Amino acid sequence: MVDYERAVAKKKKALFKELFQLLPPKPVILEVGIGSFPNALYLGSSDAPPEMDIVGVDPNEFMKQYALENAKKAGILTPERGNSLRLVRGIAERLPVADQSADAVVCTLTLCSVKNPQKALSEIRRALKPRSGKYLFVEHVLSETNPFFATAQRLATPEHVQAADGCHFDRQTLQTIQEAGFAEVKGDYFELDNCGFLNPTVAAVGESQVRCYMNIGEERAQQAADGDAEVLKDLRLYEPNPENVYNAQSASRSQWSFLIDVVKEHVADQEAALKAQEKAQRSSSGSSGSSNSGQMPPVQEPPTPSAGNKASILLLAVVFGIIGLATMFLMRKEKEEQERRKAKKEKKKHH
């Protein structure tokens, strides 16, 4: 991980700087999966605000001593800074903190390892202050740009999960975050040098404010419009004016009726959009002279193999053969790299 930390340092520095500018005085910062606390370097920098109340959560008690050492080394616990650090045993899927208590959640290289990323993200949202909370993340993910590499990442994951404490190479974490109900998460997607399968990485500072009608889906939206209290319970809606954010759980009578109205409006909008789309499809298929009613795309008969098709099949077989070889090669290289790192670690230990 030392190599990874070095490669991602510039990016992290910029992200933490961005975060610090958005924080209120005396912020509460929750770090999920704090591990040995490599982020102490950034929270201890001169850009960080004073009087931070830092809460670090991790299931691995063994890491506590390293986290404390790194906090001290980074100067976080220097008395003049007025910071506090609490290290708590716990898991992301059930954060041991009160609702809406954190000004920021920091979570780096951890959603690859948690058992249930969706649950972890819903806990992160619960822990964040609803209007102002910020979520800083850095996570390695499945490649979206290189299908060969992505195949190799998928194939290598089961063994890596066993060897590296549940770490997955094949998660699409940015999508999971974007579907978790945060407002505006424009994650950066980038490659880091010499980081093997811990590539690519996604990172951003997200906002905790929720635009529920983008996330609840058609069926749940309909249930909410029908007044289903269970569905409405954990929704927060916002009007175009960002000052007006309503949390259904603590909504007053008038806010509650506003929530229902907004969801109804959303359902109506979606229905209108769907009708317009169907109409456009019908008129475009009508103008091309097709006898299809516009409901379904035309079905093609499966072609019978000709000489040209046989050549294509042969070509496909060759391509798949090459993909297979490339995948095996990449997996072997990754394994060698892991063994090299392990040997290096062992050597260091003996010294």
Ligand SMILES: C[S@@+](CC[C@H](N)C(=O)[O-])C[C@H]1O[C@@H](n2cnc3c(N)ncnc32)[C@H](O)[C@@H]1O
């Ligand atoms: C790869 S380490 C990352 C540590 C640190 N955040 C970093 O950036 O280097 C993954 C961390 O996630 C922790 N972890 C694993 N499962 C977890 C869970 N369900 N909830 C919270 N942390 C978890 C591990 O104990 C470990 O400290």
